[in-house]
Amino acid sequence: MSLDIFLDDQELISRIQKLKKERNAVILAHSYERPEIQDIADYVGDSLELSRLAAKTDADVIVFCSVHFMAETAKILSPQKTVLLPAAEAGCPLADMITPTQLAIKKAEHPNAAVVAYVNCSAEIKAMADVCCTSANAVQVVDAMPQDEILFVPDQHLGRWVQTQTDKKIILWAGCCPTHQRMKVKDILDLKQQYPDAEVIVHPESNKDICDLANAILSTSQMLRYCQASESKTFVICTEMGMLHRLRTAMPDKTFLQPSKGLICPNMKMTQLEDVYESLKELKHPIEIPEPIRIKALQALNGMLAAVPLK
Ligand code: SF4
Numbered sequence: 180m181s182l183d184i185f186l187d188d189q190e191l192i193s194r195i196q197k198l199k200k201e202r203n204a205v206i207l208a209h210s211y212e213r214p215e216i217q218d219i220a221d222y223v224g225d226s227l228e229l230s231r232l233a234a235k236t237d238a239d240v241i242v243f244c245s246v247h248f249m250a251e252t253a254k255i256l257s258p259q260k261t262v263l264l265p266a267a268e269a270g271c272p273l274a275d276m277i278t279p280t281q282l283a284i285k286k287a288e289h290p291n292a293a294v295v296a297y298v299n300c301s302a303e304i305k306a307m308a309d310v311c312c313t314s315a316n317a318v319q320v321v322d323a324m325p326q327d328e329i330l331f332v333p334d335q336h337l338g339r340w341v342q343t344q345t346d347k348k349i350i351l352w353a354g355c356c357p358t359h360q361r362m363k364v365k366d367i368l369d370l371k372q373q374y375p376d377a378e379v380i381v382h383p384e385s386n387k388d389i390c391d392l393a394n395a396i397l398s399t400s401q402m403l404r405y406c407q408a409s410e411s412k413t414f415v416i417c418t419e420m421g422m423l424h425r426l427r428t429a430m431p432d433k434t435f436l437q438p439s440k441g442l443i444c445p446n447m448k449m450t451q452l453e454d455v456y457e458s459l460k461e462l463k464h465p466i467e468i469p470e471p472i473r474i475k476a477l478q479a480l481n482g483m484l485a486a487v488p489l490k
Contacts, residue, residue, distance in 0.1 A: 191452045192219055198459040204240035206455065207233060209249060210399045211421035211447035216244045219455065223425055225400045227298055227313050230256050242458055244450045246271045247466075251302045254466040255476045265454035267464040269446045271299060273384075276354035277333040279303045285330060289350055292328035295321055296479060299356075300333050302468050306475035308332070310482035314383050315398035318344040323486035340383045340390060358419050358444040359384040366438040367392050370415050377436065378411045382418035389417055403429060419444045 186194070196219075199206060207229040208220035217223045222232050226249040233241045234256040241262045243250040248271055250264040282304060286294060296308035297317065305311055312320035318341050321329050329347050331338035333354030342349040362385055371377065371392075380402050381393035390396055397405055399422055406414055406426055413434040416423055420442050426435045457463055468476070 186453075186456075188215065188452055191456050195219060195452070195456050195459060198456070199242075202240045202459055202462075203238055204242055204459060205233065205236050205238035206242045207244065207253075208450075209245040209421070209447060210425045211419040211444050212244050212450060213421070213448055214424040215452060216450055216455065217421070217424055217428075219452070220244060225313070225315075225398060226252060228400055229253070233257055233260070233262070240459075240462070242455060244455060245269070246274075246446045248274045248299060248301055250466045251468060252298060252305075252480070254468055255302060255305070255473050255480060258468075258470075258473060261462060262466045263458045263462060264464050264466060265458035266449035266451075269449040271446060273334060273354050273356045274300050274304075277304055277352060279307060282307050282332065285332075285350075285352070289328060289330050291326060292330040292350055293324045293326040294330045294332065295324065296332050297334050297337055298480075302472050302476045304332065305479045306472045308479045310486060311479045312483055313398060315401055316483065316487040317341050317383075319487040320483055321345050321347055321349070334384055336385060336387070336390075337383045339387060340396060356384045356444075358442060359389075359417075360386065361442060362386070362389050362417055362439050364388050364392065367415060367417065370436055370438055374413050374415070374434075374436065376411065377413040377415050377434075378409060379415045380405065380417060385417055393417070399425075402426070406430060406433065406435075418442075419447060421447060 206220045208217045208223050230253040233253045241260055243253050246269045250262050254262040294308040296304055296311050298311050298313055321341055330350045332352040335351045338349050338351045378394040379392050381390050381396050383396050415436050420437055423435045
């Protein structure tokens with residue numbers, strides 16, 4: 180283990196900035212990352228926003244502070260760049276709830292269904308899908324498919340919410356995000372009692388009983404824009420707690436509350452300043468994807484962009 184890891188935060192941050200220039204690197208952080216990671220990032224956003232930013236920059240190295248499938252998405256879009264995941268063990272339990280073998284069996288059971296894969300899945304699953312979607316564009320992507328039946332993977336709650344917005348038949352996959360699952364109706368109702376004017380903003384990975392309480396059901400990037408445009412001063416934010424740091428930083432005059440204490444994704448909190456420093460210094464841990472899988476996964480991502488161009 181390097182002695183460098185005993186550096187204090189200020190020294191780490193200045194070394195990270197120096198290495199970033201030397202490597203011609205860009206640091207990206209998901210909105211669920213630790214506050215200090217969001218603060219050193221060049222960009223903070225949702226997974227696809229960040230991957231598309233990464234594809235557009237002229238940086239040679241992308242340090243993607245997030246979980247594995249997100250860094251993979253950046254690599255799918257930017258194969259010529261070095262994409263690093265600072266915390267190699269940061270995975271996503273939702274993405275792990277579907278394997279290529281399981282999906283192949285389900286596809287054979289529903290030969291007429293189009294497979295729509297939420298981007299929260301591995302490159303292998305994306306490669307088996309007809310098209311990808313995000314939580315922001317899932318309804319439009321589903322509606323744009325020529326098939327009447329949609330096998331929606333891997334998040335059942337997002338799929339269920341899409342079903343309420345479309346006439347297509349949605350076949351659900353039994354995956355879910357364990358972090359969003361932990362939210363409790365009672366906690367939201369308690370906050371509503373204390374702050375009756377607060378708007379309840381819910382991520383569509385949440386259970387139906389939580390979605391039923393929402394003023395708006397939105398992806399993380401939509402949450403930011405919605406709260407900026409809203410005249411409300413107080414919001415109950417029903418998603419991972421890292422999002423509150425992003426919202427408070429962007430709108431210091433508004434109040435953002437979290438319903439259930441400790442709504443933390445442990446994987447998103449794995450990346451620490453030391454990991455970013457080590458990653459830049461040693462080029463740890465590069466994402467590699469076999470080219471045949473990358474090309475098919477890219478087709479599914481491009482299919483989404485063709486159906487619903489991102490703004
Ligand atoms: Fe996966 Fe949920 Fe964590 Fe996002 S918040 S990385 S979906 S476990």
